[in-house]
Amino acid sequence: MKTLVWRSLQRRFRKLAVGVLLLACAQPVQAATSLLFIGNSFTFGWGSPVQFYRAATVKDLNGQGIGGVPALFKVFTVEAGQDWEVALETQPGVGMDWHYANRRELLASRSWDHVTMMGYSLLDRAKPGDPALLVQSAQQMAALLHGVNPHVDIQLEATFPRADQLYIATGHWFGKSVETMAHDVRAGYDLAAATHPAIHGVVPVGEAWARAMRSGVADANPYDGLDAGKLNLWTFDHYHASAFGYYLKALMMFGQFAGLDPRLLGPGECAAYELGFAPAQASALQQVAFEELARKARVKPAAVLPPADAPQRRCPTG
Secondary structure (H helix, E strand, O other): OHHHHHHHHHHHHHHHHHHHHHHHHHOOOOOOEEEEEEEOHHHHOOOOOOOOOOHHHOEEOOOOOOOHHHHHHHHHHHHOOOOEEEEEEEOOOOOHHHHHHHHHHHHOOOOOOEEEEOOOOOOOOOOOOOOHHHHHHHHHHHHHHHHHOOOOEEEEEOOOOOHHHHHOOOOOOOOOOHHHHHHHHHHHHHHHHOOOOOEEEEEOHHHHHHHHHHOOOEOOOHHHOOOOOOEOOEOOOOOOEOHHHHHHHHHHHHHHHHOOOHHHHOOOOHHHHHOOOOHHHHHHHHHHHHHHHHHOOOOOOOOOOOOOOOOOOOOOOO
16 A cells, blocks of 8 residues: 555656646746947957957857957956857948948847947048048948847947057147047047937947046057056057957946946956956956946946955856
């Protein structure tokens, strides 16, 4: 009798276990939040080790093995305990008009939750300082992406200033300040952002660079030597960014999209460690990003921050 009862209980347990398993399988799997970067060499990190940094963690839609700023963003989100699917579509030396003309079928092949995109660093390569092409192409790209996902969140990136345009006589902003170029570029992006309701804002990358220089974290003129204790946000061509510059840009993206205080990453932040930054350098750039993001209430200060002596660490392998 005991054996028959035990066998009956076993059968019931197996049926219950199978039912629970089927119910679990029927539950929808929570998909990662997707973010697509559309840009150029300023996005993929030309002139620095950032270009091919942790390329396996992001999806390069062009299959070129790029990690770039998107990979830095991905690392930050993993450290913050968030689940993001990060992709990029980049081409050197172009603006959004090129992507619309040459990659729109690829870009519209799936739905994206968030998109960040930028134009050429001078607003218009043929007409430096003229925002007309940027405005037109931003509207076209936004309409394309919104047509695939009516809820897409698009944030434009106001690009960082170029030293070669400020300190070389042939530069469009020659004789003007870093802040002037940053503000001029930002004004163009503000016009572009107003063209479509799917464009929800502008990431002030150029203004973060200007803040870094104004606060003494970074050197403003690489042509006259590097001031002691300051970072050079530009690489050797004084046009593209250094690893420090791309890191600051990625912090701005992290704060804008993840909505978190970049200082939460702390002095021991793993990408900074792998790129060879000192803890104080990582903290200084995180502070700059926080101050610029907090200026327009894009992020709130974290209640608790990592200690200044937090140990540096390698990034997760997964």
